[in-house]
Amino acid sequence: MPDAAVRELTYGEAVKEAIAEEMRRDPRVFLIGEDVAEAGHPFKTLVGLVQEFGTDRIIDTPISEPGYAGIGVGAAMTGMRPIVDVMFGDFITLTMDQMVNQAAKVHYMSGGKIKVPIVFRTTLGATRRSAAQHSQSLHAWVSHVPGLKVALPSGPYEAKGLMKTAIRDDSPVVIFEDKMMYRVKGPVPAEDYTIPFGVAKVTRAGRDITIVATSSMVPVALGAATLLEAIGISAEVIDPRTTWPLDKQALIDSAKKTSRAIVVDEGYERYGVTAEIASVIAEGAFYHLDAPVKRIGAMDVPVPFSPVLEDLTVPSSSVVFEAAKALCGKA
Amino acid sequence: MPTTVIMPALELAQESGTVLHWLKAPGATVTKGEPLVEIETDKVTTEIEAPASGVLGDVTARAGDVVPVGQTIALIFAPDEARSVGRAPAVAPPPRAGGATAVPAPAATVKASPLARRIAQEHGVDLAQVTAAGGKIEKADVLAHIASEKESAAVEGTAARLSAASPKARRLAAERGLDIGALRGSGPGGAVLAADIAAAELREAPSTPRAEAPGVGTVWRIMAERMTASWTSAPHFYLFREVNVSRLISWRERASTQAGARITYTDLLVKLVAAALSRHPGVNASWKDGAIVRNAEINIGLAVAIDDGLVVPVIHRADTLSLGEIAARREDVVSRAQAGTLRPADIQGGGFTISNLGMYGVDAFNAIVNPPQVAILAVGRIADRVIAVNGQPAVQPTMMLTLSCDHRALDGARGARFLGVLADLLEEPLALLV
Incomplete structure (x- = not known):
């Protein structure tokens, strides 16, 4: 038990362990996608799975996202528990009909007779020098759709716990992994555990300002909190972990406590996750706020290929630090 | 002519009254003698009756308004004249096309x-x-x-609504009764922030305590004012007596049995103080405009602690009442004092006050004279104390009395004679019969 507590895995290893454990536990679980078997996924997150589970359960497909997403939805409707691997989050544009019009709707349109226990596994995050078509964070799109649940693991511990919850959930779940975080290490218990959806985590307790951060922005927010601490501002960092279901009360309570809030998310700022969460806080904590709720998202541009420019489009710890400082009247 | 409803004078020294709430709405038909509005004065809350029958209108004082005594607060219209009923001033009909007089x-x-x-x-x-x-x-x-x-x-x-302030600052200001428009903000563009409210509160707190602050209601404020006036204008002196109350104790037991009611030491004190006052009318007096005015009746006030301060309901003509009557009257006014339903008459006309803190375990204390009265009796607890009896130490129940006097109207000898008579009566209540 003590050994398990200190064991460290990378984010990628945590994802793989979650999938492997669930596949061992439940024969209905299988994974389908591009380059997932022999190649072990371009991000090397699935290396070794095909050796253990065979090509019947780790299924390589041609480049055909709409097709294999449809296979996944059909398999889920008929009793399997598929994990559909969408290599880049940008490609969910291709799987949208299966996600939004099929997976999200069937349970309701069948009067609850049919369940669609499917997991769409995909990625978000820029700064990998992958250019505009492979660098977007489009989780706001699916968070908008009733019938879908959306998880955003912010570290190895969350990557394993949220993946296992997603696989066991009877509803369609879209899980966005931060592609820049696969090599980040962190403590991951060896024993079986899950992380409930809709329960935010206070990653760092603070007094003067709340920084709500998702996925890739949690480490950014923690970095800002360290900078803020040096100038006497105590920041609370809170990670919703799922954008739907959303733990509104935890966000409101934190903002009520500190009277100030910043929301940081790597999706485009306009019409984004930050807008939704800022609105939740403004409505729920209005009479406790001492400053407007500040949103910080990715710059509203197609992500540039130029590394210098690309880095500028993503919120950094110093950007969050400056914004927090200004909100606290220490500009 | 409509009948006017005015802010009545319920007490001699009353200058204004507060409208608590209207029991009738403008436009309502009221009958003469019907309760119309609830008024609060310095010491009491009471209902004012409609002075005439008709329709209530022209209500100019709203709940919470402080109105000078004698000012009209509403009108009661006879049925045929009930036209300008309501609060809004009569609006002239808009001029019509072709009207000759509308344009100046x-x-x-x-x-x-x-x-x-x-x-x-x-x-x-x-x-x-x-x-x-x-x-x-x-x-x-x-x-x-x-x-x-x-x-x-x-x-x-x-x-008026554009003074910049954070929602939290606005809420805090509203909760504390601060005018946010009057504050200087430290936020962007001079916006008032929560910290500015806290700072403003710190500045205000020592100089201008607000009347609405918890614990300082009307009753409390009046108590503070009257006691300050007495303390700073009446030169006080104090006379102390320790009295043996063993007979008083047995009298109380007998009297309770006879009356079939609970007789308290306060009741006995009222009875005996009334008797002592009848023998020393100089103590039952007022100091008014440089003269001593003797009171016609023996009316004894009892200091009663209530939730929001101190009130002094009066037992009138105490010298004419039996012990049972005193007890019934005392129980009535004390319970109504605590319920906040004293009528003006209950607190008027007191000529002398008794303040008994014996039930709080106090041995003795010095009270402040309740003006315009000239003396107040402070009563401590009854306790077994060692006193000399026939040259030997003995343990006897005793009570400590302090008579506070206003030296403008009483001197030491006169006060002492009164206190002597009272002490004798307490030690031998049978002397009442003599």
């Missing part, structure tokens, strides 16, 4: 087109205020004037 006289001398004149009339616009673009006022000039009036009205209407 100067308009006749202003050059204006007939159409401009008609539009001005319809909108109640004074043509003298309208600027003409050309030689005379045209339709467009009047319309522009109306538009600009509307605009400035809108701007004025919103200006």
